[in-house]
Amino acid sequence: MKSIFKTIATLLIAAALLMPIGCKKIIYEKLLEDTWRVITYYKNGDDNTSSFFILFQDYTLTFHPDGAFTETTSAIGLLPVTNTGTWELMNNATQLTLIDSRSTRAFDIIKLTKAELNISRDLSEGGDEEYVLIPKE
DSSP: OHHHHHHHHHHHHHHHHHHHHHHHHHHHHHHHOSEEEEEEEEETTEEOHHHHHHHEEEEEEEEOTTSEEEEEEEETTTEEEEEEEEEEEETTTTEEEEEESSOEEEEEEEEEOSSOEEEEEEOTTSSEEEEEEEEOO
16 A cells, blocks of 8 residues: 555656646747747857848748748848748757758757747857847737
C-alpha cells in the first residue's frame, strides 16, 4: 500500500514540476499568434534599423495558430515578396524556430509579451542580429 501512495505522490510531484513548462509554451504560442512588424533591428549590437527598412519595406511576420508563418515585405520598395513556412517553440519555449523551403532559423526569445516580441540569433557568417517587433496595427 505504501508503494502505491509513493507512486502517486511521485506522479503528482512530476506533474506539478512539468506543468509550468507546458503552460509557458501554450501561453507563448497564444502570444505569438498575431501579425508583427519590426520597430528596431540590431546587427552585431549596432542599430541598423534604417538599413533594414530600406531593404525590407513594410516587413511583417504573421504566426498562424496552425503552426504556419507568413513573412511579407516589399524588397527595396519594388518587389512584393512572400515567404511561408512553419514555426515552433523549442527548448522550454526559450527558442523560436522558423522553417521554410530555404532555411531553418533559430531565434532566442529575449522578451515576449502581448505588446512586444524581441528575438535574436547568431548568423552563419558570424555575428548576430536582434529584432524588436510589435503587433501590426
